[in-house]
Amino acid sequence: MPILAVDAMGGDSAPGMVIAGLDIAAERHPNARFEVFGDAVQIDELVRLSKRLRNRVSIRPTTEIIPNELKPTAALRLRDASLRRAIDAVANGEAAGVISAGNTGAMLALAKIVLKTMSGIDRPAMAAIGPSARGDVVMLDLGANVVCDARNLVEFAVMGELFARTVLGLPHPTIGLLNVGSEEMKGDETLRRAAEALRESPIGPQFRGFIEGHDIAGGTVDVVVTDGFTGNVALKTGEGALRLVGDLLRRVFSANIASRLAYLLARPGLTRLREWLDPRRYNGAVLLGLNGVVVKSHGGADAEGFAHAVDVAMDMIVNRFNDRIRDDLGRHADRERLASDAFRATPPASATSVTTG
Amino acid sequence: MPILAVDAMGGDSAPGMVIAGLDIAAERHPNARFEVFGDAVQIDELVRLSKRLRNRVSIRPTTEIIPNELKPTAALRLRDASLRRAIDAVANGEAAGVISAGNTGAMLALAKIVLKTMSGIDRPAMAAIGPSARGDVVMLDLGANVVCDARNLVEFAVMGELFARTVLGLPHPTIGLLNVGSEEMKGDETLRRAAEALRESPIGPQFRGFIEGHDIAGGTVDVVVTDGFTGNVALKTGEGALRLVGDLLRRVFSANIASRLAYLLARPGLTRLREWLDPRRYNGAVLLGLNGVVVKSHGGADAEGFAHAVDVAMDMIVNRFNDRIRDDLGRHADRERLASDAFRATPPASATSVTTG
Missing domain, CATH: 3.40.718.10 (Isopropylmalate Dehydrogenase)
Incomplete structure (x- = not known):
C-alpha cells in the first residue's frame, strides 16, 4: 500500500x-x-x-x-x-x-x-518530462546544481535513464549530453570527460553523445543530461517559446469571424495539440538521488x-524507483572497480619504461 | 559608399x-x-x-x-x-x-x-535577433565564448545595448542578465559580480537585473546577456520548440477537409504569424567587438x-557601429577611472587605522 x-x-x-x-x-x-x-x-x-x-x-x-x-x-x-x-x-x-x-x-x-543523498550519489538532480517531436523526453538537472562536474553528469544520466524506464515505460531509453555542438571536440573538459565515462559505462550502448538545444524538442534522445544552470534556462526558454506561439495563435483565431469559424473547424486537432503541449501534463519535477x-x-x-x-x-x-537506482549504481560501481583492477594489474607504460630504463 | x-x-x-x-x-x-x-x-x-x-x-x-x-x-x-x-x-x-x-x-x-579584438574589449561575442511577445530581442553571446567572466558579460551588455539601438532602432534598450532565478542571491559569483558592475555602469538605468529563460520569448528586456554556452543552448532550444509547434500545426491543418478549410479561412493571420516567426527574418548573427x-x-x-x-x-x-562602440567603451572607461580616482583620494579605512594606530 x-x-x-x-x-x-x-x-x-x-x-x-x-x-x-x-x-x-x-x-x-x-x-x-x-x-x-x-x-x-x-x-x-x-x-x-x-x-x-x-x-x-x-x-x-x-x-x-x-x-x-x-x-x-x-x-x-x-x-x-x-x-x-x-x-x-x-x-x-x-x-x-x-x-x-x-x-x-x-x-x-x-x-x-x-x-x-543516496549512497553512491554525489548530488541529487531535478528531472522533469517535456514534449518532443517523438514523444516525451526527460531532462535533468533542472536547477538543483548550478555547477556540475563530470561525475555528477554521469550520475544524472544513470538516474535519468532509470526514470525514463520507470515513468515513461521505455525499455532502452537513449541518452544525450547537452552541448553547443555535436562534434566530439565541442564544449569544455567536464563535458568531454563525462561523455568518455558514459561511453565506457553499462549504459554506454544507449548513449548518443553530444546533442544541441534543438534536439530537446526534436526528440533526438529520450534523456537529456545537463548541468542545473543550463537545464533550468533551457526548460524555461522552451516553455517561453511555446507560450509565445500559443498566445499568438489565440490572437489569430479571435481576429475576425472567418478566423473564429476556422477555429471551430480545426478544433478537434487544435484541442489535441493544446492538450498534448499542456504544461499540466508535464507537471511534477522529481528530485532524484x-x-x-x-x-x-x-x-x-x-x-x-x-x-x-x-x-x-x-x-x-x-x-520501487529508489531500490532499482541502488541496483543500477551497484552495476556502475562494479564496472569501475573492474576497470581500476585492470589498471592495477597492468602498470602504465611510463612506469614500465622507468624501471627498464 | x-x-x-x-x-x-x-x-x-x-x-x-x-x-x-x-x-x-x-x-x-x-x-x-x-x-x-x-x-x-x-x-x-x-x-x-x-x-x-x-x-x-x-x-x-x-x-x-x-x-x-x-x-x-x-x-x-x-x-x-x-x-x-x-x-x-x-x-x-x-x-x-x-x-x-x-x-x-x-x-x-x-x-x-x-x-x-577592438581595444577595450577582452573577447568578441556573437549576437542575433529573435522574436518575443513585445517585438524583437537581441541575445548574446551565442557561442563565441563557452566560458565567460564578469568583465566579459559587462562588455557583452555594452555591445548588445548599442546593437539594439543601431539595428532595432530602440532609443533606450533594456538589458537583462540570464540566470536561474530573478532573485539577487541566485546564480554564481560571476553573474552576481557582473550584475553589480552593470548597475554601476553608464547603462545602469537600462539594466533590469536577472531574468530567466521564459523572459527571452516573453520580451521582458530588449537585450539578453549570457555566456556563449548558455546562449547557444537557449537559442537552439527556443528554435527547436518553435519548429515543433510549426510541424504539429501543419499536421493539424492537413488532417482532413474541415481542417484544410479552416486553414484557408485563417490564412491571413496564420501567414502573418509564420512570416513573423520565420527564421529567415532573424538570419544574420554578428560578431561584435x-x-x-x-x-x-x-x-x-x-x-x-x-x-x-x-x-x-x-x-x-x-x-558606424564600430566607431560608436569605441565611444561607448570610452564612457565606461571614464566612469571606471573616476571610480578608482575617488578611491585613491580617500584611502580605505583599514589603511588609515594602521597609520593612526
Whole structure:
C-alpha cells in the first residue's frame, strides 16, 4: 500500500487545490494513502467534501508555513512547517514519498538535509518530462546544481535513464549530453570527460553523445543530461517559446469571424495539440538521488496538474524507483572497480619504461 | 559608399544562393558595393544574370574553400580560401565588413586573428535577433565564448545595448542578465559580480537585473546577456520548440477537409504569424567587438535569408557601429577611472587605522 506524504500548504491556491488534486489522483490510485500535513481545520473541511478521500487521508496538523519568498536557510529553522513535517515523514518511514507545490529552494534544501543523498550519489538532480517531436523526453538537472562536474553528469544520466524506464515505460531509453555542438571536440573538459565515462559505462550502448538545444524538442534522445544552470534556462526558454506561439495563435483565431469559424473547424486537432503541449501534463519535477521519492508540483498548478504530479510520485513508489537506482549504481560501481583492477594489474607504460630504463 | 566583402563559397547552396541573396539586397541598399571572393568563373556567370549586380560587384578570384567540417586550426592554414581573403579585405581597409554563410568556427577564429579584438574589449561575442511577445530581442553571446567572466558579460551588455539601438532602432534598450532565478542571491559569483558592475555602469538605468529563460520569448528586456554556452543552448532550444509547434500545426491543418478549410479561412493571420516567426527574418548573427563588421549567415539560408543578413551588415556599416562602440567603451572607461580616482583620494579605512594606530 503506497503512502504519500503531502504538503497541503504549498502552492498559490493551497490547500484547496492540493486536496482537489488528491481527489482526482485518488481515483487513479485506488490503493494509495495520503498523510496530509497542514492546517487541520481547513484540510478537514476540504476532505469531508470528497467521498473518495475520507478514509484514505490522515490529517497531520502543523502550525507553520514556508512562504514562497523565504530563503532556504531561514526555511530550515521552521521545524513545524507543513513541508518540513511531510519530508520528516519520509525520513521516519511513515511514507515512501513526499509531494509539495511550495517553495522549491526550501524543498531542495530540506530534502537534502533530512532525507540525505543516496549512497553512491554525489548530488541529487531535478528531472522533469517535456514534449518532443517523438514523444516525451526527460531532462535533468533542472536547477538543483548550478555547477556540475563530470561525475555528477554521469550520475544524472544513470538516474535519468532509470526514470525514463520507470515513468515513461521505455525499455532502452537513449541518452544525450547537452552541448553547443555535436562534434566530439565541442564544449569544455567536464563535458568531454563525462561523455568518455558514459561511453565506457553499462549504459554506454544507449548513449548518443553530444546533442544541441534543438534536439530537446526534436526528440533526438529520450534523456537529456545537463548541468542545473543550463537545464533550468533551457526548460524555461522552451516553455517561453511555446507560450509565445500559443498566445499568438489565440490572437489569430479571435481576429475576425472567418478566423473564429476556422477555429471551430480545426478544433478537434487544435484541442489535441493544446492538450498534448499542456504544461499540466508535464507537471511534477522529481528530485532524484535522495533516500525517498520527492516530487515538486508547480506552484501555479491547478488540481489537474497537481494530480499529474501525484501520478509521477506514485509511478516511482510503485515501481520501487529508489531500490532499482541502488541496483543500477551497484552495476556502475562494479564496472569501475573492474576497470581500476585492470589498471592495477597492468602498470602504465611510463612506469614500465622507468624501471627498464 | 559602403563596401561589403562577401564569401561566395560558404553555405549549403553556395555560390548560387549567395549571389541571389546579394541581388535581393542590392535593391534595398542602392549605394552598396560588394567585393565577392570565390570561384571567378561561377561567380561571373551568376552576376551576369543580374542587371542590378553587374556594376556593383568586384569579383576577387580565390582558389581554396573551407569545408564545413574543417577544424578552425586547419582552416587557418588555407591562405587563399574565399572566407580568409574576404576577412583580409576588411583588415586591409578594402571593405567595412564581411559576410559568410560558411564554417562558423573557422569564421570566428579567422576574424579574431585577422581583424583582432577592438581595444577595450577582452573577447568578441556573437549576437542575433529573435522574436518575443513585445517585438524583437537581441541575445548574446551565442557561442563565441563557452566560458565567460564578469568583465566579459559587462562588455557583452555594452555591445548588445548599442546593437539594439543601431539595428532595432530602440532609443533606450533594456538589458537583462540570464540566470536561474530573478532573485539577487541566485546564480554564481560571476553573474552576481557582473550584475553589480552593470548597475554601476553608464547603462545602469537600462539594466533590469536577472531574468530567466521564459523572459527571452516573453520580451521582458530588449537585450539578453549570457555566456556563449548558455546562449547557444537557449537559442537552439527556443528554435527547436518553435519548429515543433510549426510541424504539429501543419499536421493539424492537413488532417482532413474541415481542417484544410479552416486553414484557408485563417490564412491571413496564420501567414502573418509564420512570416513573423520565420527564421529567415532573424538570419544574420554578428560578431561584435572586432575591428570590422562581421556577419554570419546560417549555412542553410536561402537567398531571402542571406539578403536579411546583408541588411544587418549594412545597418552596422552605415550607422558606424564600430566607431560608436569605441565611444561607448570610452564612457565606461571614464566612469571606471573616476571610480578608482575617488578611491585613491580617500584611502580605505583599514589603511588609515594602521597609520593612526
